[in-house]
Amino acid sequence: METLKEFFSFxxxxxxxxxxxxxxxxxxxxxxxxxxxxxKKALVGDAVAHSVLPGICLAFILSGTKNPIYLIIGxxxxxxxxxxxxxxxxxxxxxKEDTAIALILSVFFGIGxxxxxxxxxxxxxxxxxxxxxxxxxxxxxxxxDLIVFGIVAVVLIATVIFFFKELKLxxxxxxxxxxxxxxxxxxxxxxxSLTVLAxxxxxxxxxxxxxxxxxxxxxxxxxxxxxxxxxxxxxxxILGGFSGLSGAFVSYAAPAMPTGPWIxxxxxxxxxxSFFVAPKRGIISRGMEQRKLQRMxxxxxxxxxxxxxxxxxxDLYKGRxxxxxxxxxxxxxxTLRKSLNRLRRQGFLTKTNGDWRYTEAGKMKGQRVVKLHxxxxxxxxxxxxxxxxxxxxxxxxxxxxITPELEExxxxxxxxxxxxxxxxxxxx
Amino acid sequence: xxxxxxxxxxxIHDLTVSYQKKPxxxxxxxxxxxxxxxxxxxxxxxxxSTLIKSAMGLLPLASGYMRMFDQPLDKVRDxxxxxxxxxxxxxxxxxxxxxxxxxxxYAKLGLIARPRKADKEMAINCLRKVGMEAFxxxxxxxxxxxxQQRVFLARALAQEADLYFMDEPFAGVDAATEAxxxxxxxxxxxxxxxxxxxxxxxxxxxxxxxxxxxxxxRLVASGPIDKVFNNQLLQETYGGKLTVLAEVxxxxxxxxxxxxxxx
Numbered sequence: 001m002e003t004l005k006e007f008f009s010f011x012x013x014x015x016x017x018x019x020x021x022x023x024x025x026x027x028x029x030x031x032x033x034x035x036x037x038x039x040k041k042a043l044v045g046d047a048v049a050h051s052v053l054p055g056i057c058l059a060f061i062l063s064g065t066k067n068p069i070y071l072i073i074g075x076x077x078x079x080x081x082x083x084x085x086x087x088x089x090x091x092x093x094x095x096k097e098d099t100a101i102a103l104i105l106s107v108f109f110g111i112g113x114x115x116x117x118x119x120x121x122x123x124x125x126x127x128x129x130x131x132x133x134x135x136x137x138x139x140x141x142x143x144x145d146l147i148v149f150g151i152v153a154v155v156l157i158a159t160v161i162f163f164f165k166e167l168k169l170x171x172x173x174x175x176x177x178x179x180x181x182x183x184x185x186x187x188x189x190x191x192x193s194l195t196v197l198a199x200x201x202x203x204x205x206x207x208x209x210x211x212x213x214x215x216x217x218x219x220x221x222x223x224x225x226x227x228x229x230x231x232x233x234x235x236x237x238i239l240g241g242f243s244g245l246s247g248a249f250v251s252y253a254a255p256a257m258p259t260g261p262w263i264x265x266x267x268x269x270x271x272x273x274s275f276f277v278a279p280k281r282g283i284i285s286r287g288m289e290q291r292k293l294q295r296m297x298x299x300x301x302x303x304x305x306x307x308x309x310x311x312x313x314x315d316l317y318k319g320r321x322x323x324x325x326x327x328x329x330x331x332x333x334x335t336l337r338k339s340l341n342r343l344r345r346q347g348f349l350t351k352t353n354g355d356w357r358y359t360e361a362g363k364m365k366g367q368r369v370v371k372l373h374x375x376x377x378x379x380x381x382x383x384x385x386x387x388x389x390x391x392x393x394x395x396x397x398x399x400x401x402i403t404p405e406l407e408e409x410x411x412x413x414x415x416x417x418x419x420x421x422x423x424x425x426x427x428x
Numbered sequence: 429x430x431x432x433x434x435x436x437x438x439x440i441h442d443l444t445v446s447y448q449k450k451p452x453x454x455x456x457x458x459x460x461x462x463x464x465x466x467x468x469x470x471x472x473x474x475x476x477s478t479l480i481k482s483a484m485g486l487l488p489l490a491s492g493y494m495r496m497f498d499q500p501l502d503k504v505r506d507x508x509x510x511x512x513x514x515x516x517x518x519x520x521x522x523x524x525x526x527x528x529x530x531x532x533x534y535a536k537l538g539l540i541a542r543p544r545k546a547d548k549e550m551a552i553n554c555l556r557k558v559g560m561e562a563f564x565x566x567x568x569x570x571x572x573x574x575x576q577q578r579v580f581l582a583r584a585l586a587q588e589a590d591l592y593f594m595d596e597p598f599a600g601v602d603a604a605t606e607a608x609x610x611x612x613x614x615x616x617x618x619x620x621x622x623x624x625x626x627x628x629x630x631x632x633x634x635x636x637x638x639x640x641x642x643x644x645x646r647l648v649a650s651g652p653i654d655k656v657f658n659n660q661l662l663q664e665t666y667g668g669k670l671t672v673l674a675e676v677x678x679x680x681x682x683x684x685x686x687x688x689x690x691x
Contacts, residue, residue: 038521162540169531173517179484179510180535180587181502227522227567 003253014142015252021141021150022248023241025205026214026263028153030240031160032198033215034222034233035191038171042216043098044086047105049199049211051082053112056133056203057119066130068148072200079196082108112208136207136260138244139251145204152201156194160233167191168229205247207260213267214240221271224278243267297400298331298339303348303366304373304399305329306358311425316363319355367427368407373399374420375410381421382414388421429661431651433461433639437591437622438483442492445475445482450681451490451645452478458641458650465617466624467637471666474644476626477513480593483624484510496591506535509589511580513596520569525579528568529554532586547586554582559608574605581609592616592623598632610636630662645674 010016036045052075059074060066082104089100116134119127132140141149160167169177170187178184199211206214222235247263276283305328310316322336331339340356343349348362358366373395380391402410411428420426436459443456453475460466468476481487483494485501497504509532529551530543537543543551555561558578563571571579577597584592598606613623617638627633633640640656642648642665649656649665 040518165534165537165542166539168523168527169534172521172523172528173512173531175481175484175486175512175516176510176531176583177534178486179508179512180532181505182534182539223522227569228524229522229527232522 004249007249007252015248017146018138018141018251019245019248021146022138022205022244022251022259022263024150024153024244025141025201026218026244026247027237027241028156029198029202029211029214030218030236031157031233032191032194033240034219034229034236035160035167035171036195037216037219037223038168038229039191042212043101044083045195045199045215046212047082047086047101047108048079048196049203049208049215050105050112051108052076052079052196052199052203053133053208054078054108054115055112056130057112057115060119060127060130061115064124066127068145072148072152072197075200075203076196078108079199080192083192083196109208132207132258133203134207134209135258136203136205136210136247136263137251138205138248138259138263139255141204149201149204152197156198156201157237159190159194163187163190164230164233205244205259206263207258210260210264213264214243217264217267217271218243221267221274224274224281239267239270243270295339295342298335299343299348300365300369300400301329302331302336302339302343303358303362304369306356307363307366307370307427310358310363317358319352319357321355325356369399371427372402372407372410374424374426375407375414376402377420377422378414378417378426379410391421429649429651429656430458430647431655433459433464435462436460437462437497438624439495439498440483440492441494443479443482443494444490444492445478445487446490446680447478448681449684451677453482453643454646456492456643456647458647460622460624460641460650461639462622463617463620464622464638465613465636466622466639466641467627467633468624468641468643469627469630469633469665470643470648472628474665476628476643477595479643480510480595480624480626483593484508506587507590509584509587509592511584511592511594511597514573514576514580514599516595519571519576523568524564525555525560525566525568525571526551526564528579529582529586532583535587551582551586554585555579557585557612558582572602574601577601577609578605581612585612590621592621594623594625596626596628598625598627598629606632633657645677 007015010019033045036042055074055076055078056071057074058078059070063070086097086100086104089095089103090097095103116131119130129137129140166177166182166187169182170184170191174184177187195215198215202211202214218236218240219232221239222232225235226232243263243266246266247259250257250262251259274282277285279285302325305325306320307316309320309324309328310318322333322340325331325336326333340349340351343362344351348359348365349356350359376395376398377388377391380386380394381388416428418426438460440456440458443453444451445453456479468479470476478487482489483501494501496508501508526548530547532554533543533547533550537547552561552564555564558581560575560578560582563575568576568579581597584594597609601609613625616623625637627636634653634657637653639651640653641650642656642661644665649661
């Protein structure tokens with residue numbers, strides 16, 4: 001708690017620098033990653049992330065310094081190279097894209113680790129901290145490095161804002177983009193360069209191993225909350241930025257801890273929560289929707305059975321006991337009681353001396369379900385030529401989903417016919 | 429049987445197209461008239477979609493060329509519009525109906541520029557034409573197949589082109605949508621625009637089109653509907669006579685021989 005207070009008081013100017021840096025880097029990769037996600041190229045992002053490692057090591061070997069500009073150039077070169085090779089393999093050979101990605105990812109990463117180990121054993125004093133590129137170290141973002149990576153991040157976000165409409169069209173319908181004469185090749189080049197640059201900047205905070213999560217996870221989490229690409233991009237930036245902020249804090253509170261895994265854990269937790277609680281697309285919301293539907297079906301079935309009972313002894317409004325209802329059609333007693341009470345609360349049934357009876361509204365509702373059931377049986381047997389003994393099961397489901405418009409069409413179609421294929425009255 | 433158009437908008441000359449070296453269209457030659465509703469008809473795998481994709485420059489040509497308005501496509505792209513197959517995109521993409529139709533304005537807007545108010549009004553107008561004005565802000569994943577097709581048509585209309593290539597616009601749509609789309613196409617051709625449609629239902633083809641291209645890996649016939657839409661030519665298009673051509677195509681693919689020699 002003390003550390004938290006200390007951190008957020010921003011007394012130490014280096015804390016501000018690290019925090020701003022981590023937020024900027026994470027949100028810029030989230031913004032670019034949104035389009036990688038929408039183009040369904042998540043795995044490609046992973047391949048690039050791993051493939052920049054040999055470039056970084058090579059740049060260090062050649063220049064002998066950790067100057068970020070050299071490292072970015074090196075990372076850019078091998079990141080790019082990996083994409084070109086993946087593209088070439090999947091187009092020119094019999095191997096599919098996923099195989100090409102797996103192949104390139106492991107080969108490039110393997111070479112990168114080899115080089116890194118070599119550098120670490122070379123005794124070069126300047127190499128200390130190079131291994132933080134593996135798992136990230138937000139606290140290392142100071143001075144010159146921060147300025148360079150920060151500028152790249154700002155350029156990335158600005159480019160996406162400028163070319164937003166083109167990138168969106170490319171992700172949605174590339175053929176159309178090409179057909180209307182957009183420079184598709186150039187835009188693909190742009191998105192690829194953006195992806196590589198996003199990886200290059202992000203690895204300072206997250207590291208190459210987990211960088212793909214920084215590209216894809218914020219976008220995946222944001223997708224649950226919105227149906228608008230603009231909002232989604234913004235939300236991904238915010239979620240990414242937030243996880244970057246927490247990464248910076250961890251890096252401050254526990255300097256020995258690698259930042260990357262923490263950032264990834266936090267953004268993954270956000271994604272997981274979104275997966276469950278997001279409205280409409282979330283699991284919980286869908287489950288509730290299903291439950292509501294099942295309740296509606298139960299209620300309608302119950303009202304329908306009360307109508308059947310009423311038809312038998314020509315008294316629709318007669319009171320019925322629970323046993324009587326179960327004898328007509330089996331319902332688990334608990335479910336039945338719940339449904340009866342629900343329908344009473346809604347004003348479709350009344351209860352006197354333990355007997356349940358229709359209100360006027362309840363009778364209308366029950367009658368409608370029976371009518372729809374029989375109309376649908378009629379439709380299936382006459383228009384679809386399905387045998388009368390096969391139509392009942394279908395009608396059991398369809399009776400609950402027919403809209404008033406369809407109801408009207410069915411009634412007209414059969415000119416309010418009096419009986420269904422089983423010679424039962426259709427109640428209008 | 430090939431009848432030349434008097435006032436050709438599209439000229440196809442010795443067009444051969446291959447997928448991974450396997451030729452799927454062989455030596456197509458045809459001219460198509462201005463202001464007509466033109467149907468490209470043929471069985472599955474005849475290369476109908478391939479023909480209009482190569483017309484839009486989406487596929488590399490193995491040989492030959494296509495000219496529109498007597499110019500290469502790149503010179504007249506602003507006058508040519510394209511409706512891809514409905515299934516070619518992910519309808520769960522996070523965007524609204526209006527945004528999709530606005531894409532039809534992108535070419536006129538140019539890079540970076542944002543759609544202006546006038547573009548939005550234009551897009552809404554196009555949605556009105558296809559009877560979808562009530563769906564302007566709807567998320568596209570909520571649309572039915574017919575509605576998706578109407579949105580694609582509205583997007584093409586928003587381009588304000590003179591020549592339209594449409595890939596299966598009638599596939600999987602309801603009767604009301606079919607009638608609405610046909611009415612719009614007829615209105616367009618009445619205004620002197622040319623509409624070229626990939627279509628696979630023979631029955632409705634006879635009612636819809638003024639001009640027909642019968643295609644089965646090669647051009648069987650091209651001409652006004654009353655001249656070429658007859659039993660003999662349909663038999664030739666749909667009959668099994670082309671097995672040799674298909675087999676040779678397969679051979680070319682297996683051996684990976686370029687369909688045109690270099691020297």
